[in-house]
Amino acid sequence: MPEKSHVIGGGANKPQPKDRSFICDDEIRNTTYQGRSGVLIRILLPSYRALPLSCIESFELTIDGAPVERKDIMFILNGYSHRLDELGGLSKVFWWILDYADLFIERPESLSAGEHVVAGTLKIVEPYMTVGRFPFFYTAEKRLSVAADL
Numbered sequence: 542m543p544e545k546s547h548v549i550g551g552g553a554n555k556p557q558p559k560d561r562s563f564i565c566d567d568e569i570r571n572t573t574y575q576g577r578s579g580v581l582i583r584i585l586l587p588s589y590r591a592l593p594l595s596c597i598e599s600f601e602l603t604i605d606g607a608p609v610e611r612k613d614i615m616f617i618l619n620g621y622s623h624r625l626d627e628l629g630g631l632s633k634v635f636w637w638i639l640d641y642a643d644l645f646i647e648r649p650e651s652l653s654a655g656e657h658v659v660a661g662t663l664k665i666v667e668p669y670m671t672v673g674r675f676p677f678f679y680t681a682e683k684r685l686s687v688a689a690d691l
Contacts, residue, residue, distance in 0.1 A: 594631035602661035
């Protein structure tokens with residue numbers, strides 16, 4: 542006989558699935574990168590194992606509902622930056638599941654203090670699937686604060 546606290550289906554205390562959001566909870570940073578002004582958004586690979594950068598098919602982002610142009614996004618991993626159009630040729634550069642990366646988004650003005658909604662979709666292909674090439678879509682939406690200037 543189950544205990545009184547046992548609820549079929551797990552109830553409120555059931556284990557929750559892993560957060561598959563690629564957008565981290567870190568603050569957005571207004572910054573200058575390679576002479577251009579913009580913001581940095583911290584991200585993490587939601588896959589279950591490391592992937593070569595060539596498996597990243599796309600990033601689609603919005604900030605406060607405004608779409609971010611692909612040409613304005615720079616992917617930064619381990620101190621090296623890559624335009625999104627370059628990722629397809631980087632089959633020997635791996636993004637490990639515990640390594641943070643940043644998306645630098647070029648924009649003419651800084652984000653104002655306070656919270657902003659960052660949303661998007663990361664599309665990747667898992668090369669370990671032996672039955673064909675299948676894309677995986679990871680959607681995320683976070684309300685993030687802008688880091689205070691130091």
